[in-house]
Amino acid sequence: MSLREKLLARLLAAADFVSGAELSGALGVSRCAVWKHIEALRDEGYEIAGSPRRGYRLLKVPDALYPPLFSPLVRGKFGRPYHFYPVVSSTNDVAKELARQGAPEGALVVAEEQTGGRGRLGRAWHSPPGGLWFSLVLRPPVSPAATQSLPVLLSLAVTDGVAAFPLPSVEVKWPNDIVYQGKKVGGILVELGAEAEAVHFVVAGIGLNVNITSFPAPLEKTATSLQKIAGEALSRPQLLSAILAAAERYYSCWCREGFAPFREDYERRLCLLGREVEICCGGSVARGTVAGVDAEGRLVLVSPDGTKRRFVGGEVTFKQKPRQTLRPDEDKAEA
Ligand code: BT5
DSSP: HHHHHHHHHHHOOOSSSSSSHHHHHHHHHHHHHHHHHHHHHTTTOOOOETTTTTTEEEEEEEEEOOHHHGGGGSSSOOOOOOOOEESSHHHHHHHHHHHHOOOTTTTTTEEEEEESOOOGGOOOOOOOOOOOEEEEEEOOSSSSSGGGGGGHHHHHHHHHHHHEEESSEEEEETTTTEEEEEEHHHHHHEEEEEOSEEEEEEEEEEEEOSSOOOHHHHHHTTTTTHHHSSEEEOOOHHHHHHHHHHHHHHHHHHHHHHHHGGHHHHHBBBBTTTTEEEEEEETTTEEEEEEEEEESSSSEEEEEOOOEEEESOEEEESSSSSOOOOOHHHHHOOO
């Protein structure tokens, strides 16, 4: 780590002002050298408050994902090594290639823009500059079947990352969507490098519409962005680092205990709970009311005749208008 990165890491770790004396002691340089590096960071777009008596406090990091700006924000192993591309076809494709060449768990591929961003079943994913488009290499010690709950788990980590900002809460839409008032804010694409019994690697691709102000015609009515929700642009590096930290925490628990510990939390954030839906899965369509998810992250649907069915994947559409942002407990209060 360079001196600048160490300084930044100290400022990031501190919730309040850090004195110049403390910084110079920790970094082994003079207070004047600390001041010069603070000035250089300000030139790069960091907002740092300075007070003669209290020291320095980091207020805002610039909205750029270049390695020197983002790497100091990586707190754990998710995000190391960090591969950044201004433009790439699909971060999932790059991450898969890196994984095949032996990239370690936590390796991260981020692009400012994707020209061939993909959703499930080869659908196109609109990825202009301003969004967060990234893919993580994972090597979970589980069977291929157990990875089915990974998109569900990761969608929870994404909502946690978003919750680090002063925004109305976004919800999850099983299995892989992040939504706000029925509109899609983000999606997750998990791809596997595996044999029948063994997972060699997983690439978890996450796309989040962050600082995007308009969408092309086909998406105009169905998609939205965090900037539209917040009314202002958000710091993508801060958001990405919050998502990675949540994802790493959740993932390490999931590797040991599976999805069960996350079930209730997931249901609280699930926009489908108690709703009548149609689920399209492998060419067949089922209708029913969503009862929740099970310990494996499967969607539990109660058919009109009362039978319960579980789904590992599929396309869910509402048979009623999506609610605004009501939560299950608010539903009860309404009744
Ligand atoms: C997804 O697929 O939602 C998974 C999206 C994953 C994208 C990430 S970005 C980083 C990584 N690299 C990749 O190449 N992919 C991953 P699915 O559930 O199949 O939804 C796809 C559908 O969402 C499309 O058919 C469109 O209707 C809609 N869509 C496309 N782009 C969108 C966007 N930016 N925002 C909201 N909806 C979008």
